[in-house]
Amino acid sequence: MSDLRRVLAGIGPALVLLALTALGLGLDNYPKFVISIALVSMLVGASLVVLVGLARCITLAAASVMAIGAYTSSLLAIHLGIPYLIGLAGALLTGALAGWLIALPGTRFRGHNLAMVTLVFQSVCIILIREAKSLTGGAEGIHVPAPTLFGWTVRTDGDFLLLIGVFSALAVLVLTVLVRGAFGKNLQAAAGNEVAAEAFGVSVPAYLTAAFVVSSIGIAFAGALSAPRVRILDPDSYGVLPSIFMLAYPIVGGMHSIWGGLLGGGGLRMLPEVLRPVADYQELFFASLVIVVVMFFPGGLVELIRRAVSVVRRPADDRRAASEHTAARRPATVQPIVAESPEPLLQVAGVDKHFGALHAVNSARLVVPVGGIHGLIGPNGAGKTSLFNIVSGFLPADAGRVTFDGTSLLDLAARDRIRLGITRTFQHVAVFGQLSCLDNVIIGRGRNGVLAAVGQSLDEFRGSAHAAAARNEALAALDAVGLADLARTPAGSLSLGNQRRLEIARAIVSDPRLILLDEPVSGVAEAEIDDLRELLLRINAERKIAMLVVEHNIPFVAKLCRSLSVMGAGAIVAEGTPADVIALPAVRQLYFGEDVAA
Numbered sequence: 053m054s055d056l057r058r059v060l061a062g063i064g065p066a067l068v069l070l071a072l073t074a075l076g077l078g079l080d081n082y083p084k085f086v087i088s089i090a091l092v093s094m095l096v097g098a099s100l101v102v103l104v105g106l107a108r109c110i111t112l113a114a115a116s117v118m119a120i121g122a123y124t125s126s127l128l129a130i131h132l133g134i135p136y137l138i139g140l141a142g143a144l145l146t147g148a149l150a151g152w153l154i155a156l157p158g159t160r161f162r163g164h165n166l167a168m169v170t171l172v173f174q175s176v177c178i179i180l181i182r183e184a185k186s187l188t189g190g191a192e193g194i195h196v197p198a199p200t201l202f203g204w205t206v207r208t209d210g211d212f213l214l215l216i217g218v219f220s221a222l223a224v225l226v227l228t229v230l231v232r233g234a235f236g237k238n239l240q241a242a243a244g245n246e247v248a249a250e251a252f253g254v255s256v257p258a259y260l261t262a263a264f265v266v267s268s269i270g271i272a273f274a275g276a277l278s279a280p281r282v283r284i285l286d287p288d289s290y291g292v293l294p295s296i297f298m299l300a301y302p303i304v305g306g307m308h309s310i311w312g313g314l315l316g317g318g319g320l321r322m323l324p325e326v327l328r329p330v331a332d333y334q335e336l337f338f339a340s341l342v343i344v345v346v347m348f349f350p351g352g353l354v355e356l357i358r359r360a361v362s363v364v365r366r367p368a369d370d371r372r373a374a375s376e377h378t379a380a381r382r383p384a385t386v387q388p389i390v391a392e393s394p395e396p397l398l399q400v401a402g403v404d405k406h407f408g409a410l411h412a413v414n415s416a417r418l419v420v421p422v423g424g425i426h427g428l429i430g431p432n433g434a435g436k437t438s439l440f441n442i443v444s445g446f447l448p449a450d451a452g453r454v455t456f457d458g459t460s461l462l463d464l465a466a467r468d469r470i471r472l473g474i475t476r477t478f479q480h481v482a483v484f485g486q487l488s489c490l491d492n493v494i495i496g497r498g499r500n501g502v503l504a505a506v507g508q509s510l511d512e513f514r515g516s517a518h519a520a521a522a523r524n525e526a527l528a529a530l531d532a533v534g535l536a537d538l539a540r541t542p543a544g545s546l547s548l549g550n551q552r553r554l555e556i557a558r559a560i561v562s563d564p565r566l567i568l569l570d571e572p573v574s575g576v577a578e579a580e581i582d583d584l585r586e587l588l589l590r591i592n593a594e595r596k597i598a599m600l601v602v603e604h605n606i607p608f609v610a611k612l613c614r615s616l617s618v619m620g621a622g623a624i625v626a627e628g629t630p631a632d633v634i635a636l637p638a639v640r641q642l643y644f645g646e647d648v649a650a
């Protein structure tokens with residue numbers, strides 16, 4: 053994407069809000085009022101995209117969070133005489149607190165259970181506002197004073213439109229930068245595949261909490277912006293029905309981009325004005341619209357518009373960048389077999405795992421040397437996956453030692469192992485389907501803490517050298533596995549063979565010392581298996597990356613690995629070179645069911 057297109061994509065949504073504001077300033081008072089309220093709803097819609105669309109968390113508490121922002125700024129002004137600007141900052145803080153409070157139980161639930169959690173929050177908030185009469189005015193409501201900023205008192209419809217337009221555009225700009233950047237992509241990864249996300253350093257609980265917090269900050273800010281505009285705050289205006297109405301913003305507009313939130317928020321808020329001639333049927337029309345969109349346009353109205361204008365994407369730019377970046381580095385011919393060092397890189401010793409009475413892993417041991425390719429084979433139920441999950445950090449061991457280059461792994465969370473130089477692929481391919489191949493690989497770099505991702509999002513918006521370097525590294529990794537042409541393609545639309553390649557690109561981009569490959573050719577067409585083996589051998593030779601491979605396809609393993617361990621009933625029963633191991637009568641009996649005596 054060119055620099056100009058990138059900047060326009062980043063500031064586009066905020067510009068639309070400013071354009072609407074400018075348009076409204078030339079209109080009569082009532083349209084000014086309608087546009088002000090629509091701008092607030094657009095901000096709410098954009099905020100809900102973060103939570104409902106990217107994090108896939110349902111919320112029925114949006115109106116209560118909006119009330120928290122509205123009451124915070126207003127009560128600070130009414131009771132303490134605090135200036136409006138500081139009141140707005142206060143609303144950001146209470147919004148963050150509300151998001152964090154909802155996230156405490158909320159990140160543990162999904163679907164209807166999460167809906168219930170948010171509904172409880174919504175109800176408790178409104179009850180508290182209603183009951184704290186001396187503070188909030190209770191059910192009768194409280195009058196909000198006209199705000200003053202730097203000596204300018206906001207009184208007229210035009211003043212309010214200007215105030216709301218500028219601040220909501222600023223807030224939408226921040227949300228757009230986050231959603232389009234590493235923060236939004238990592239959040240989608242966390243919501244799309246928790247295990248794969250954790251393997252690449254994306255802490256799922258941290259990202260979901262961040263989604264609740266960011267979204268609540270945006271909604272509370274919208275509440276604080278609209279409070280002086282609506283003039284009287286009363287708890288009934290922030291009840292469950294408005295929450296349901298707000299949930300429809302991203303659903304109708306489109307959940308996966310800021311544009312969807314803006315379209316849903318602005319469109320649905322203006323709908324009653326459009327439907328004024330048939331006011332009695334407004335609810336019916338609203339409900340029908342939601343049902344039609346959910347049934348026929350699950351991507352929302354924004355997807356419909358996208359398809360209509362059929363945005364042309366140009367992967368050629370990426371292809372050129374990748375080949376420029378990597379052409380000089382690739383040797384003309386591949387030396388597939390390199391001498392491995394005798395020095396151990398991964399050592400597993402005396403590892404035990406019980407599932408109830410079942411001894412799934414029984415004093416297992418194995419060694420992967422520096423630069424080596426070690427296979428782990430065995431019949432179904434032998435304990436390979438359990439041992440693999442212990443090594444990769446997704447299953448705690450009952451006893452034993454697992455060390456990587458001398459560092460003990462067993463007390464280290466799965467997401468922290470990538471920093472040591474360990475990555476993995478998955479038995480059932482685990483690409484982040486909604487993200488592009490390029491974004492999948494960028495996540496593979498493993499620098500995915502929430503705060504780091506916020507910084508990277510800013511870097512991407514500014515077009516910094518860091519962001520360009522990350523992109524080039526990812527393009528180089530894609531090129532190494534032959535997928536540079538598909539950099540912009542959504543990963544979910546690739547063939548299984550290409551998804552396996554993408555997993556390999558994502559694994560190598562962090563320059564690891566060890567890749568754990570979980571059944572790398574499972575489900576791959578026969579014709580592609582040799583290519584994948586060649587690819588792995590080339591990566592091992594060129595990048596000196598060691599591999600531990602769990603696989604059922606014995607011919608593949610025999611040609612790929614330099615050493616093998618065989619598991620049977622939880623224990624390692626044989627080890628050595630592939631030829632020696634496969635020739636052992638006990639192994640042939642255990643693995644192939646051959647009659648040893650014959």
Ligand SMILES: Nc1ncnc2c1ncn2[C@@H]1O[C@H](COP(=O)(O)OP(=O)(O)OP(=O)(O)O)[C@@H](O)[C@H]1O
Pocket residue numbers: 407410412430431432433434435436437438439
């Ligand atoms: N979470 C679990 N709870 C209970 N039993 C389990 C669990 N995971 C694995 N097992 C059992 O532990 C034993 C070893 O399973 P594991 O998946 O590690 O074997 P495997 O060699 O990887 O088999 P396959 O090749 O079929 O994947 C099996 O009997 C399995 O049923």
